[in-house]
Amino acid sequence: MRGLLFTSSKASSPSHSSTQSPARTPVTTPHHRTFSASIQEEDLLYAEQVIKRWDLESPFYTKLDSLFTGDGREARQFVKSVTNLQSAMHSFVSECASSEKLIHAQKLMQVAMKRLEKEFYRILSANRDVLDSESVSNRSSRARSSVLNSDSDEDDRISMSGTSVSDGERATVSETVMADLKSIADCMISSGYGKECVKVYKILRKSIVDETMYNLGVEKYSLNQINKLDWETMEPKIKTWLYAEKIAVKALFSGERILCDYVFSSSEKIRESCFTEICKERAVTLFEFPELVTKSKKSMERMFRSLDMYTVILDHWPEIEMIFSFESTTAVRTQAVTSYVKLGDAVRSMLTDFESTIQKETLKTAVNSGGIHPLTRYVMNYLVFLSDYSEALSEILADGPLQVHSPLPESYFSSMTSDESSSSSISGRFAWLVLVLLCKIDAGAEIYKDVAQSYLFLVNNLNYVVSKVSNSNLRLLIGEDWVVKHEQKVKQYAGNYERMAWSKVMSSLPENPTVEDLSIEAARDCFRRFNLEFNEAYRKQSTWIISDHKLRDEIKISLSRKISPAYRTLYERYRGYFQGVDSVVRYAPDDLGNYLSDLFHGAGAPGSVNTSSHSSSSSSYLSRAR
Template sequence: MGGYEAELPAKNAEGDLIAAAQHIVAALGTKKLLSQDERKILVDLRAQLTTMTMVDDPKTVNESIIKGVSETEQYLSVISDKIMNRVSDESMIWDSGPEDVSEYLKAVDEARALTERFESLCLSKDDEEVELLRKAHDVLQTAMARLEQEFEHIIVQHSQPFEPEHMSFRSSEGDGAVGSPYSLDDDPLEDSLQRESVGKNLEDFIVDLVHPDVIPDLKCIANLMLVSNYDRECSRAFVNSRKHALSRCLFALEVEPLSIDDVLKMEWASLDSQIKRWVWAFKIFVRGYLASEKRLSDEIFGGFGSLSDLCFTDLSKAAFMQMLSFGDAVAVSPRQPEKLFRVLDMYEVLVQLQPDINSLYTDKAVRDEFCEVLRRLGDAVRATFLEFKNAIATNASVNPFAGGGTHHLTKYVMNYLRLLTDYRDTLNQILEDAERDESLSPSAESVAFTDEPNQLDGSFAPMTFHFRSMTSALIANIDEKSKLYRDVALQHFFLMNNVHYMAQKVKNSELRDIFGDDWIKRHNGKFQQQAMNYERATWSSILSLLRDDGIQNSGSNSSTKNILKERLRNFYAAFEEVYRNQTGWLIKDSQLQEDLRISTSLKVIQAYRTFVGRHSNEISDKYIKYTADDLENHILDLFSGSQRSLNNIYRK
C-alpha cells in the first residue's frame, strides 16, 4: 500500500500534463488570432521545452540537469547566429519580403522568451548562469536595435505628406500681407465691413500620415519591442521618425517662430498679416495635423496603456507650444484699438479648439498653458476695448472739420462697433466674465459719458452698456469739435450730420439689435433738433428782413419804397452769402440733404413770395433780383460740398 501511495502523485501529474497539452491543442485548433498574453505563454512554453529532454526513467533526470546548461547555451548560440546574420546584412528586413520578416521575428521572439526564462531561473550567483543571462541580454539588445531601425525606416519610407495648401477650407485671407483696415486717416471700413474668415467652417480633416498597409507591421514591431521591455526605444524611434514630417507641416503652414520681442518690433501691417495666418494655421494644425498624428500614435500604441499619449506628447509638445507662444506674445503686446478684431479672432479660435486640445493631450502642463494663453487673450480683449473707449473720449482736433460733414472719428467709431457685432456672443461673454473687475464696472467716467435712461439698471447685455457708453463719449467729443467753428449755424449743421450718421448706422445694421429702437428714436430726435437749430441760426435773421415790421408806419410812399428796396437788397446780399458759404458745406447722405433743402425751401420761398406779392405795387421789377423759382433752384445747390458764387448783377 505504501508503495502505491508514493507512486500515485507522479502518475497523476503525468496525466494532468497530458490532459493540459491535449486541451491546448484543441483550443489552438479553434483559434485564428492569438492575444498578446496567449502568444507570450506559448513562446515561453516552446523555450522551456527546448531546455528539456524526454524522460523515460529516473536516471535521465540527473543527466538532463547536467546537460541543461550546455544545451541551453547551444540553443542561445543558434538564435544568436540567426539574429547576427540578419543584422549584419545592411538591406532592410521589411524590404526583403514576408519570409525574411517572419524568420527574423521568430528568432527575436525566441531570444526574448529565452531571456525571460533565464531571468526567472537564474536565482543563484553562479557565474556560468550569470554569464549565460548576460549573453542572452546582448543578443536581445542587438535584435531590438535592429527592430528600432526597421521601425523608423518603415515610417519614413511610407509617410504621406500633409498638405494644408490643398485643403478646400483654406481662408482666402491666408496668404498676403494686408495693411491695417482701421485707420483714422480715412474711412476704410465704410463700404465693406465684413468679418474676415477665421475658418469657422473648417471640419475635422484627419488624414493617413503613414500608409495604412504598413500599420500592421508597425504594430507587430511595437508589440515585440514592448513585451521585451524596450518601450523607451520604440517610442524614441516613433518620435524621431515623425519629427521631420512635423517640421514640414510647420513649414507648409508658414508659421515663423516669433518671440515677444519680435512681435513688439513688428509694424502693424506685418503683425496683422501674421495674426491672420496664425488663426488659419493654428486651426489646421490642431484639427488636421495633430489629430492625424494622434490617430497614428493610437493605431500603433493604442493597446499599451498611456504609451500612445506619451509618444504623441513628446513629438508635438514643442511645436504646439511654439504656436501658442505667438498668441501669448500678441496678448501681452500694447493695447491698440486696431488690434481688437485680430485678438478676438485668436481668442475665438482657442475657444473653438479647447475641446480638441483636451481630447488630444493628457499632459496637464500643455492644457494649463493653453488655458493661460486663452485667459491672457481675453484680458487683452477687455483692456483693448476699454482703450478704444478712452481713445474716443480723448481724440482731439485743432482745426474745425472742413465742410461740417461727418467726421472721420464718427465713421471710424460706428463702423468699428458695427464690425464688433460679428463677435457679439464672444464679446458679451468676455465682458460678462469681467463684470467683477473694477476696471470694467460702471465708473464715474463711463457714467459721465452716458445720457441713456436706465443705462445702469442691469437690464442690458454688457455689449449694450459699453456700446451706448461709447456713442455717448463720441457725441460728447463731437460736441467739443463743433465749438471749433465760429459760425453757430455750422456748429449745429456739424452736429446734425454726425448724430444722423450714427442713428442711420444703428438703424440699418446689426447694431440695431444691440442699441434698440428706443436709442434710434431718441437720436433721430437729436439730429432733427440740430437741424432746426441750424435753420434758426441761418435763416431767422434773414427772414426777419421779409417781415412788415417798420414798414407800415414808415410815413410817405417814397419812404416805404426806400425801406422795401433796402430790405430786398439786404435779403439778397444775405442769401448770396449763405449760398456762397453753404454750397461748400456737405451732407453726404442724399436723403438728409434733400430733406434739409426742402425744409429750407419751404420756409424761405414761402416768406419771399408772401413779401414780394404783398408789396408788388410798391416794388419796381428792376429791384427784384431773383424770382421765387430762382431762389428755389439756388437752394437746391446747398450742402453739395462745392463752394459757389451767384452772379452779382440785378435781374432786368
C-alpha cells in the same frame, strides 16, 4: 494524437488506483510535456522559416523587398510567427534558462525585430503624404473613439466614417498604413522591443512637426526681440500666428495625437511619452507668443489683434485641453491659459485707455464745412470693429469689469434690462462710450459762431453715429429704442438747421401769395428782399456739407417744398410788371431748385448768384448736381 493521448491516460488510471497515492496520480504529465515540447519545437521551426526569409543580413535581401505590401498576407504571417516564437521562448525559459533552443529563439527574435524596425521606419518615411496631420485629424470623433478602444488584433482597421467619397482611395491607403504601423508597434512592444520602435517613431514624427511649424512661420522669440519690433513688423507676425495656431490645433497637433493614440494603443505610457516628446516643445513655443505680445509696448492699434488672439484661444480651448490632456503636457495647457489671461488683461487696459482718451479729447477747432469731425469717425469706426468681438469682450469684462468714471443716465437704457445696462456688461460699456462721444459732439457744436452751421454740424455727426450703430452689431448691443430715439433727434436738428439758415428767405415771401394782393411797390420790394436773402444764404452755405446722401436729399426736398411754391406763385403773378428789369426778378422758379441742388457738397459757390432769370441759365448747375 490528442485522442490517443487522453485514451491512454484514462486506461492506465484504474490499474494503479489501489497502489498509487493521490499525489502521484497525474501519470499523463510526461506525455503532456512531450506533446507541448513538440508543439514549441514546431513553432520555432516555423518561425525560423518565416523570419529567415526576411532577414536583413540574408544574401537574398534587397532594399526593394517590403514585408507590408499587397494584401498583407506575408505581414500577418510574419507577425503570427513572432507571436508563436515568443510563446515558445516562454516555454523554453520555464524548462531551462540557458538551453540552446532558447538562445536560438532569442537570435531569431532579434532578426525579426530588426526587420520590423526597418519596416516601421520605411512605412513612416514613405507614407508622409497619407500620414499628414491634416488627413489624420479629419477622422470623426467616432473614428477617434474606435482608435482608443481598439484591441491588438493585427488586422484591425480604423473606422473611416467622416471621410468624403472623393478621398476614398487616399483614405483606404491611410487606413492600411496606420493599421500596419499599429501591428508592428503591438508586436515589438509585446516582444520587449518597444524602445526601438518608439525611437524611430519619435525621430520621424518630430521632424515632420518641426518642419510644419517652420513652414507655418512659428518662431521662438524673446521679450527683447518683440520689444524691438514696430507695429508694421509686428502685425504681420500676429497674422501669421493666427493662421498657424488654427492649423496647429485643428490639424497638426490633433492629427499627431490621433495617430499616436492609434499606433500605440496597447500602451498608455508609450502614447504619452511619444506625443509629449514630439509636440510639447513646439506647442509651448506657439502659445508663448501672445504672452510676449502683451508684455510689449501698449498701443490702441494692437487692440483688435489682441482680441483676435484671445478669440482664437477661447474658441480652440476645448481642443487644446483634449489634445494636451496628458500630465506631461500640462505646460502646454498652462501656457495657453496664461496667454489667454494676459490677453484679456491687455484688452481691459486698452479699453480703459481708449475711454480715457475720448474723455480727454476736446474739439478745439470747428470743421469748416460743418461736416463730420475726425474724432467722430475714429471713435465710431473703432466701436464698430469692437462690436464684432462682443462675445470675447463679454468674457473679458466678466473676468474684470472696467470702472465707469461717470454714471449713465437711466433714460439712456430704456430698451435694456438692468443686467444689460450695468456698467460691467458689454452693452453698458458700449452705450457709455457712445454717450461720451455724443457729449463731445454737443460741445463741439458750440464752437461755431453761426447757429445754423452748429445745427448742421450736429446733424452730420449725430447722423453718422446713428448710421454706424444701425448698420453694425452695435444695434444689438445698444438697442433698437436707442436707434429710434436718436433718429428722431437727427430730424429735430435738421429742422432747427432749416429754420435758422433759411428763415429770412422764407419770411421774405408773402405767407399766402395766392390770396394776398400786393401793390407793385410791395411786390418789387418782396422780390428785392428775396434776392438779397437767398443770395446771402446761398453764398454762406455753398461751402457747407451734408455727408450722408440720403439725408442731403431729404433736406433739399424739404427746403424746396418750403420755398419754391410760394416763390412760383409770386413769380407768375407779378413777373409781368417787371419785364426786362433783371435787378428785380433774378430767379426763375426752376433756378431755385437748381441752386439748391448745388448745396451741401462742400464745393463752394461756383460764381455770383447774379444770373439771368431764365430757366436755361442754371443748366450747368443742374448737370453738376447730377
